[in-house]
Amino acid sequence: MWEKEIRSFGNYLKIERGLSGHSHEAYLRDVSKLATYLASSLGEDLPIDEVREVHLLAFLKDLHGLGIEASTQARCLSGIRSFFHFLQFEGSIQQDPTLHIKSPQQGRKLPDTLSFDEINQILEQNDMSTPEGVRNRAMLEMLYGAGMRVSELTNLKLTDVYEDIGFLKVRGKGDKERLVPAGKDAFRYLRIYLESVRSQIPVKKEALNVVFLNRRGGSLSRVMVFIICKDLAAKAGIEKSISPHTFRHSFATHLIEGGADLRAVQEMLGHESILTTEIYTHLDRAYLSQMVRDFHPLNKEWRM
Incomplete structure (x- = not known):
């Protein structure tokens, strides 16, 4: 599912964005997770230009339900956001479904202090x-x-x-x-x-x-x-x-x-x-x- 788009996105990250190997793999992994989730939850492959905000919110809710930390959810959303930005720039989609989605709130970790x-x-x-x-x-x-x-x-x-x-x-x-x-x-x-x-x-x-x-x-x-x-x-x-x-x-x-x-x-x-x-x-x-x-x-x- 979405193999062609993901491959093009990977080339973009590597050539134009110059991302490190680790970041490059993480972005592609995040997009693949979304594709797998949608196929599983909908019971069929969803065309990439039909992905809407509601689908992405359900995906994030599923990550939360699995106990994934907010920081990891935010990083995953960042990769997906970059993917849809790329697709819109390339003309593959008309609307970016991530446009109004806010990153999960990451509670500020209180630092250790000394008495x-x-x-x-x-x-x-x-x-x-x-x-x-x-x-x-x-x-x-x-x-x-x-x-x-x-x-x-x-x-x-x-x-x-x-x-x-x-x-x-x-x-x-x-x-x-x-x-x-x-x-x-x-x-x-x-x-x-x-x-x-x-x-x-x-x-x-x-x-x-x-x-x-x-x-x-x-x-x-x-x-x-x-x-x-x-x-x-x-x-x-x-x-x-x-x-x-x-x-x-x-x-x-x-x-x-x-x-x-x-x-x-x-x-x-x-x-x-x-x-x-x-x-x-x-x-x-x-x-x-x-x-x-x-x-x-x-x-x-x-x-x-």
């Missing part, structure tokens, strides 16, 4: 007797104390540090700059690192203005920051999925839990949309619900 005690446990695992330990403490304090992205941390310049007013100039996504306040501890440990460690490192020419350096005097990589965070969390016995971003999530969550204004948190995080920041209000509600379950006297699990 204040867990953050302290991680910091306690850091060996301040070594140059790397001093640097790492300053980095962690910046991640948690200013809510920075890991790329913003590794790209931080000496000329971006304004300790006298308690701010950092950060370059975020799209190379957009913003001023971010950082706590006293963040600046204190940064100053210790700059004065006692960085000043002793022979710095490579291209990294002269970079704050955080590796042992060889070059810019510290994002991967290295990931490794440092995961290693310290493992030493602290924390089994959550930890990354540099976890400190950023924790920064925002703790601000919201403490009553911070959502717009202010949006500004500090450098979010383009307030909707992105609102995920932390969901985290806050989850926290409050957990408090009720754990401590309300009417909870059946309450123990005196």
Whole structure:
């Protein structure tokens, strides 16, 4: 069923779209799934120019009924949408049946966050007797104390540090700059690192203005920051999925839990949309619900 059209679509993906082998196969597989479903559910082959929105909605409903995740449903619809766009462009069909179909809602996954005690446990695992330990403490304090992205941390310049007013100039996504306040501890440990460690490192020419350096005097990589965070969390016995971003999530969550204004948190995080920041209000509600379950006297699990 639809062998000719699918073959032409495959050639289009490979030659004109230049898709990778994996993506190319996935798109063709999605279209073939639809063709098989329609033939099975209707009991006969449906001509491709007679496929309507109702058929596609039934197909998506079937995927949902099989327990297929919304993200997978959305990817499958994307492949089918491309197929019908191609057919309309080629003149094989007059109307695109995917035109008014919305992608399945993908619930936003709430990120892991660290409690204040867990953050302290991680910091306690850091060996301040070594140059790397001093640097790492300053980095962690910046991640948690200013809510920075890991790329913003590794790209931080000496000329971006304004300790006298308690701010950092950060370059975020799209190379957009913003001023971010950082706590006293963040600046204190940064100053210790700059004065006692960085000043002793022979710095490579291209990294002269970079704050955080590796042992060889070059810019510290994002991967290295990931490794440092995961290693310290493992030493602290924390089994959550930890990354540099976890400190950023924790920064925002703790601000919201403490009553911070959502717009202010949006500004500090450098979010383009307030909707992105609102995920932390969901985290806050989850926290409050957990408090009720754990401590309300009417909870059946309450123990005196």
